[in-house]
Amino acid sequence: MTPIRPADEALVEATVSAYRDLDPEGRVRAHPAWHDLDAEGRRAAFDATAAARRLEALVDSAGLSSTARAVLARVAAGGRR
């Protein structure tokens, strides 16, 4: 687990969100806060996200994380088929 430096806390927490915008071509785009992190901060964000998703899935009745639900919301909106 990469530790989160105090100065990176807000950027890491923003990156942990499963919300991702789409680019003009309809592809899932990187979170703006991710670009503001250096390599160590990005590794910390990866670990924090993985931990958060497992926790979300643990307490979700269908075992789904917010990543899964974000993708399924796009599928339900008629995306990609």
Add this chain to the structure above:
Amino acid sequence: MTSRPDLDAHLAAIQAGDPTAFARWIAGAEPTLRETLRSFAAVVDTEAVLQEALLRVWQVAPRFVPDGEANGLFRLAVRIARNLAVSERRRHTREVREDEPIDPGVPLVTITPVDPLLRRRIEECRDALPSKPGDALRARLTADGTEPDEVLAERLSMRVNTFLQNITRARRLLSECLEAHGVDLALELV
């Protein structure tokens, strides 16, 4: 105790367009698929790559022909995710690395069954959070990744930075509460 399921049990329903079957497949595939992107964490936003890869899996699944081995769709997902990550890295860094293995092998899908006691402890600790950190964390969870933090913060009459600080605080308090109940999250979430 972990199990090694064949997620292709959901394949026929996914190919027929059943989003519930795809949800079950994602629930089994996501943790291992995310882990395959770890080596890219410093150079691409792996959350964005993962979501894009899952959408492409849904898109190409109707044309997927299984090879008879277990977890064929998962192995395809790993290839899609890695290829996307490599493309993204090249787009951002304009760097071509020759040391990157083309196919470092596909990990086994493993599923750890949910411990009902652990789930109850997490829910109890989450419910015991002070109001503002609790509200912020709940807003994130109920948004299911479909709304940006700016919208969630505004709904709670918080500035975005305050909202993020509250979530960080909520995670810290949750972890402390679980530790007080003898739960080591670092171990449980491996």
